[in-house]
Amino acid sequence: MMRETLVPLASGTIFGAGLTIGGMTDPARVRGFLDLFGDWDPTLAFVMGGAVLVMALAWTMQRKMLRPFFGDGFALPDRSDITPRLIGGSALFGIGWAIAGLCPGPSFAALAIAPASAAIFVTAMLGGMLLVRLVEGQG
Template sequence: MTRPALPALVSGTLFGAGLALGGMTDPARVRGFLDLFGAWDPTLAFVMGGAVLVMAIVWRAVPRMQTPWLAEAFHLPTRADLTPRLIGGAALFGIGWGVAGLCPGPGIAALVIEPGAAAIFVAAMLAGMALVRLFEAKSA
């Protein structure tokens, strides 16, 4: 394994472990969070809040750094416009998340915990990604 791959492996493992410990690989927990007028489960709000807190601290620290620790330069977003593609993708992501109770990170992490159900989600996700590339290639 090359040196640049090690931080990615450690980060991915930590992310997956956090998702599993937070219960985000359980679709019932995610659907419980989205069920505002039924048996609402606030667990996901705490997981999201923890992520937002960490990101807020890092986002404030980045401008004070000359370069990142493990790269030659920062790769920060430069666009702030809302396009139909962005809005449509966000809507599709949200609908899929609500229906399946999984999003890409927890879906992949769930392959270890509950491979049968997660494999269906991951296969559908990969098929959707392939379809988008196919349609974008045809429209270009």
């Protein structure tokens, strides 16, 4: 139980530090990346590229492991179907992401940087998640 808590805490902390160092807690940086047809700022591509490279190595390790280091087994998504929900939801997410220059990770990290602004976004985001749960029932 201890490890099931300490590992996520360490992961979240490193994740939050990485987001901040990479400039992702600055909405102007994120919107600058999404301003592809204007004054484009490619920084986010370097963040994504660095993260994907490291994770690609992690996946090759994972395939050789029977179980995680501190857990009983892997709990990983195994779906491969492309559905209207996947595309519609992602399309919607991209719109919201672009409007304020915030996605879920940076919004939680920004609670330590601009608490009032980040709290409004996070509360509204959780409200949106609750809305989906209420409309769709307990999924």
